[in-house]
Amino acid sequence: MPTLDEVRAEWARLEALLAAGFQPRALVHGDGEAVRNFFGPEAAWQFVELIGIRSTLVLPEAASSDRREGFSPQERQRRQVRVLEDYVQRLLRGADQTRDGFFLEHTTLIRTLAPRSERFRMFRLPEQSAEVFAREVAPFKEVLAAEVLGRIDDPVLPPDPRSRRVYDTPTWSG
Structure with a gap:
């Protein structure tokens, strides 16, 4: 302090x-x-x-205390963290299906089911040139950049390194 x-x-x-x-x-x-x-x-x-608030309320002399019996804030926090972990894990487990669904709704990809199982899906691209493929995936790159990763639109400043020599030997400088 x-x-x-x-x-x-x-x-x-x-x-x-x-x-x-x-x-x-x-x-x-x-x-x-x-x-x-x-x-x-x-x-x-x-x-x-x-901040401009005028009040006639009087603050109590002592802070209020928690009188709940058997309450553990550490246990409550542990439960809250567990709920968040479960939620994120649920999102991760379904992320591939969400991504595939989004991709299939917006492209000309052909969806086929693998012969061994309904659980495994394979996607087969129609034969096309690299230019056609690049044109088809361009909107997805835009969604990825704008909605998922985000962009920094601030101009890039010129480099302004601030360094000084701290080692100067016959074989090495730093």
Whole structure:
């Protein structure tokens, strides 16, 4: 934890960087030199005032406590994580069928069933040139880039390496 003097120094640096009247702000701290209870009642009231809410409510002296018997937050978190894991696993198990269904609905691919089992599907492309295939898969590449992977449209900045030589020997420089 930073000391109160360190926090005050950062506060002074902030005051120097921002224009006067840029935004209302307040430094809230506990008694003495220790920084503690960074979001306690005093900080909560100050925050509420800074966003323009006026309230006559009085905060209780002590925080409420959980009086449920046999409640384990660790066990609850374990159950929640397990539910999320099960959900993701279910999505993964069906992902190939979802992908195949999407692909088949939007292409001229021919769907055939493998003779050994209904569970295994094979896809056979009609004979075509590489140019025709590239034209057919172009919309799928667009969906992959836009909907699945995402794009970063910010311009690429020129490289600006900042390095310095730290080793200089007759056989090696670094």
